[in-house]
Amino acid sequence: QSALTQPRSVSGSPGQSVTISCTGTSSDVGGYNYVSWYQQHPGKAPRRMIYDVNKRPSGVPDRFSGSKSGNTASLTISGLQAEDEADYYCCSYAGSYTWVFGGGTKLIVL
């Protein structure tokens, strides 16, 4: 069960938009609408930002949105703010009651 593929880092200036990709296979990302995204600040536990590909829980700013096409899911953050600088991980259900995380992406706010 290989990790989902994410870019190691992305960057953007305050106010800009960035998109983080998460590529898997038809056995995980492409096979189920169960992709979630987590934000992790240094030394902290992950925080759920998006679930079921594009659903946003209460308390998460509407600047965060998710989508999926084929075997690739994406997290888009618009109107970047300094506090968005963190690591972001995608996660997908992978069948047979197993889950797989991505390699993580460091978001740098310039």
Added chain:
Amino acid sequence: QVQLVQSGAEVKKPGASAKVSCKASGYSFTTYAIHWVRQAPGQRLEWMGWINVGSGNTKSSQKFQGRVTITRDTSASTVNMELSSLRSEDTAVYYCAIEITNWFDPWGQGTLVTVSS
């Protein structure tokens, strides 16, 4: 509110076992599954396995099969994760997290397990 509180940091020697506990509160304990995820220093999140708290059934990642044991104590609203035959590569922060239909929230605060001779 729904909360998971984990046991404290541990230092173990290679070959030993580590047991991390995760105490749930704020909800009916058997309602949700609990998963274990680890993160080695500077590395990615890695899914380890989960337990159906109601039935006690478990499933673990192939990577950890035979080394990880996940159990629950319903009387104490606690899930335990034991990892055996520890090696230096198992040094990591171990998290428990509630699963709500294929996503994880909330998470415990994490427990650092250090494997060192």
